[in-house]
Amino acid sequence: MRFSPRKKLVILVSGKGTNLDAIVHYLGKQNLSADIVGVISDRPDAYALSRAETYGLPCYVIDYATYAHPRNFQEDLSNRLQTLSPDLIVLAGFMRILSTEIVEHFYGKLINIHPSLLPKFRGLKTHERVLASGELQHGTTVHFVTPELDEGPIIAQCRLNLMPGETTESLKLRVQALEHQLYPVVIAWYVQERLKLTAQGVVFDDSLLSPQGYQYVPICYETEL
Ligand code: GRF
Numbered sequence: 603m604r605f606s607p608r609k610k611l612v613i614l615v616s617g618k619g620t621n622l623d624a625i626v627h628y629l630g631k632q633n634l635s636a637d638i639v640g641v642i643s644d645r646p647d648a649y650a651l652s653r654a655e656t657y658g659l660p661c662y663v664i665d666y667a668t669y670a671h672p673r674n675f676q677e678d679l680s681n682r683l684q685t686l687s688p689d690l691i692v693l694a695g696f697m698r699i700l701s702t703e704i705v706e707h708f709y710g711k712l713i714n715i716h717p718s719l720l721p722k723f724r725g726l727k728t729h730e731r732v733l734a735s736g737e738l739q740h741g742t743t744v745h746f747v748t749p750e751l752d753e754g755p756i757i758a759q760c761r762l763n764l765m766p767g768e769t770t771e772s773l774k775l776r777v778q779a780l781e782h783q784l785y786p787v788v789i790a791w792y793v794q795e796r797l798k799l800t801a802q803g804v805v806f807d808d809s810l811l812s813p814q815g816y817q818y819v820p821i822c823y824e825t826e827l
Contacts, residue, residue: 606635606795608635608636608637609634609635609636609637609689609690609792609793610636610637610639610686610687610688610689610690611636611637611638611639611688611689611690611691611692611789611793612638612639612640612641612642612683612686612688612690612691612692613625613638613640613641613642613654613691613692613694614641614642614643614644614691614692614693614694614696615641615642615643615648615650615651615654615694615695615696616643616644616645616648616650616695616696616697616698617648617649617650617695617697618648618649618650618695619648619649619650619651619652619653619654619694619695620778620781620782621694621695621715621778621781621782621785622641622650622653622654622694623653623782624781624782624783624785624786625638625692625694625785625786625789626638626653626657626659627786628786628787628789628790629786629789629790632790634790634793634794635793636689636789636793638659639660639686639688640659640660640661640662640682640686640688641654641659641660641661641662642661642662642663642664642679642682642683643661643662643663643664644663644664644665644666644675644679644696644697644698645663645665645666645667646663646665650694650695651663662682664678664679664682666698673701675698676700676701676703676704679698679700679701679704680701680703680704680707683704683707683708684707688708688711689711689792690711690712690713690789690792690793691708691711691712691713692713692785692789693712693713693714693715693747694715694785696714699751700712700747702749705747705748705749706749709748709799710746710798710799712746712747713744713745713746713747713757713788713789713792714744714745714747714752714754715742715743715744715781715784715785716728716742716743716744716745716752717729717742717774717777717778717781718732718740718741718742718743719739719740719741719742719743719759719761720743720745720752720753720756720759721752721753722737724751724752724753725751725752728740729770729773729774729777730770732764732773733764733768733769733770733773737764738763738764739761739762739763739764740761740762740764740773740777741759741760741761741762741777741780742759742760742777742780742781742784743756743758743759743815744756744757744758744759744784744785744788744815745757745815746799746804755799755803755804755813755815756804756811756813756814756815757788757797757804757806757811757815757816758784758787758788758815758816758817758818759784759814759815759816759817759818760780760781760783760784760817760818760819760820761780761817762776762777762780762820779820780820783818783820783821784818784820787818791806
């Protein structure tokens with residue numbers, strides 16, 4: 603039997619870290635062969651860092667605000683990432699666009715979660731734009747990262763139907779609940795070597811996925827029925 607060493611994960615954060623939380627819990631519950639070898643934040647006050655410290659994870663702050671030039675921030679981030687030498691970099695609410703050099707260096711090892719059903723609603727303020735557009739569905743997408751923002755090959759999506767009286771806040775909470783289910787599962791697929799990026803697209807369990815990715819059906823909790 604082929605021996606696969608434990609996978610090294612690095613998680614990049616800027617905000618609350620609810621996805622980080624979900625990932626840590628899932629890794630532990632599923633006893634996956636992976637370790638979070640670093641949590642990197644671009645801001646020292648990100649609540650995600652407090653969560654990471656509580657879990658005893660190695661934390662690194664590369665404080666964007668202290669850099670005179672973004673190029674130097676990207677260089678320090680790149681150096682830190684190369685030192686940590688991850689098998690997978692997980693963007694979990696990281697609010698900086700990575701340099702092309704970083705994206706190319708870690709091509710196929712870099713994933714992001716975005717709060718919309720890509721390719722619809724790239725960029726920020728997705729919930730507001732979904733409400734204004736009269737869409738009937740919304741959701742979240744996990745994709746490999748390429749140099750073009752929110753355009754990398756889609757791995758998986760999880761969707762919801764808009765409800766009467768939906769607000770930006772209700773959508774945010776409902777989409778995040780989906781993210782907390784979807785992101786850990788996709789990471790587990792990667793750790794189990796079921797997922798890879800090829801020149802043809804995303805391959806999952808030896809089959810090429812459609813451009814919309816795997817359509818993941820969420821577990822419905824009683825409160826959501
Ligand atoms: C998530 O909603 C994700 O879609 C977006 O940033 C948010 C991060 O939330 N990219 P958290 O910091 O994980 O709570």
